[in-house]
Amino acid sequence: MAPSDQSRHSLVPGFLYSSKTLSHLNNNTNHELPPSSSPQGGTNTKSPMILSPKEGIRMFSPAYYAACSAGGIFSCGLTHMAVTPLDLVKCNMQIDPVKYKNITSGFGVLLKEQGAKGFFKGWVPTLLGYSAQGACKFGFYEFFKKYYSDLAGPENAIKYKTIIYLAGSASAEVIADVALCPMEAVKVRVQTQPGFARGLSDGLPKFIKADGVSGLYKGLVPLWGRQIPYTMMKFASFETIVEKIYKYAIPTPKEQCSKTMQLGVSFAAGYIAGVLCAIVSHPADNLVSFLNNAKGATIGDAVNKIGVVGLFTRGLPLRIVMIGTLTGAQWGLYDSFKVFVGLPTTGGSTPAPVK
Template sequence: MLNVLPTPATLSQAFAGCSPFAQRASEPQSTRLSKWSARHELYPVWSATDDAKNKANQLSDAAVAEFEKASSKAQAKAGKIELYSPKYYAACTFGGIMACGLTHTAVTPLDLVKCRRQVDSKMYKGNFEAWGKIGRAEGFRGVFTGWGPTFWGYSVQGGLKYGGYEFFKKFYGDLAGEENFHKYKTLIYLAGSASAEFIADLGLCPFEAVKVRMQTTIPPFAKTTLGGISTVTGKEGFGGLYKGLYPLWGRQIPYTMMKFASFETVVEMIYNYLPGQKSEYGKGAQTAVSFTAGYIAGILCAIVSHPADVMVSKLNANRQPGEAFGAATGRIYKDIGFAGLWNGLPVRIVMIGTLTGLQWMIYDYFKIFMGLPTTGGAPPPAEQKA
């Protein structure tokens, strides 16, 4: 029977130089190469992905070098920072200012839609529709309505919260003793964060009152932070800035307790799951752990504190002059019901999860920048044998 298939020699001659497989040395030269074959060494493979990866690595190395240089200068200027010294708490306070002030300001457009939907759930159907309507009516600046009091308020609150947490965690830990600290560490995290937030909200409350009113009045009742404070105090006195303090405590204290205690717990769980010790991981890995744990903590504390967040927005926007706190709360709850306390929860989960993760990442990165250890994940001390 006639064989219609090409022989191996014919195939080799036809595709000489194109095969990805090496030719056997025993084959004749005529079957291995053709004079028309291209010289592969003249045409190296070029990959856009590899090129981009190489450039990214170069930029990353340059950024790391600049970071190390700036960090060394900052540490030399600040001097050695002893743990739990006044200089340490000052550094933590400044890190908290950066972490909270910047992140809350960045998510102002989300916060604007959340507050307006909490006051009137039928105002917008979704975030993009809301931003579109606000942009057309008030311009791009309108999408960031309230960014001024947001920045100042949460900068003050962030500094007092993070710096205060470091102080109260050490304070309550010393009261409990080293052995009891590791035994009751979650309770110490909860107590330390609650104490810090109680004080921090005294600084946040006036700015929060102005922010909510700016975001829930159309057009905004004031254009600047100082203008808003002057308007409120002129009509209601200084107490008008603090009429939302109780619901703010009701929102922020459980929020912060969950935020710090769950963060510390999740960080410890992550390092227990990973091989090796925390100290064996680099700066990038440690801040990645901080972001992951912070995002998880943010989701949990958003759920816990959301009903109080709705009441804060309602009270700041709708409370009548001279109306008692209890009467105002009862009136608002009667209007919105239990289901109304959860208006805007999906938006707030995205917002709080993202900014909480970023806050912990910024805060811990700043601590690394100043030569300090990141938060959480420290193993308990080894038991000493008698």
């Protein structure tokens, strides 16, 4: 099969863009990158750089990845901080289910013991940690999605797009969790050990004094175990759901929909993806909470204490509500930021069939 004018360029895998963007490319053929090698071993050719609709940010330029990283900070940091009360109750239900029997009693116990201000205990490490994670998660996802598409080539990038979504998101999350782990460790200790610290400023020095700097990364492997499946599900299911919504639920092509409708689709698809994420990653979430709360604890200790069934069920209903809302809001905010800076919303363009 002879590739089309768009797909023959290794740097522009067609399924990543809407037809409107590709049409824009045809009208801007004078914008080119320096010569680059074909990932399939061909001779050096010049590949065009796609412009965003407002021609302000070149797609897949350093400015594009910086914008995606900024959108990740905006979406992840703010949303995780906003649900700190839910996260606080969830963590305590995982650590002490006798005291924190359910959602209602959990909020009641916290209100009685710490007052209303106690509901936002640990908000600073939450904001900083998830802002750093969001920057890496979204920025590197866009990078790796593009990189793996280039390696696969135009036809395989379309044929195996779900695998590319999974590989790109997993690669991004490995990096993102290294950025998140220290703040996550302090956050859990502050939230689940009464009297340990008021917040980050006194909690971080006390944590390092008690566990050492290496202790900040004690929960990294369980964090990977929680976050990598979560993020793979989050991005791959989101991309798939958005595509299906535009294909089956909305009779109008994405390019003809208003930005408000497109952002509504992003939120709805994000919420559904978030429910799936919560279920897939919940056992590891229980492990992270247990390990960061108990000095010297191991994964075996956690399994013996919580039980296999408990790993899958303890705190799950609250986490479904929290993660569903969180993920929907994240995708809505992330795509809102992209629209604000002149970039297209994520996903939703069904690739043309390969002939």
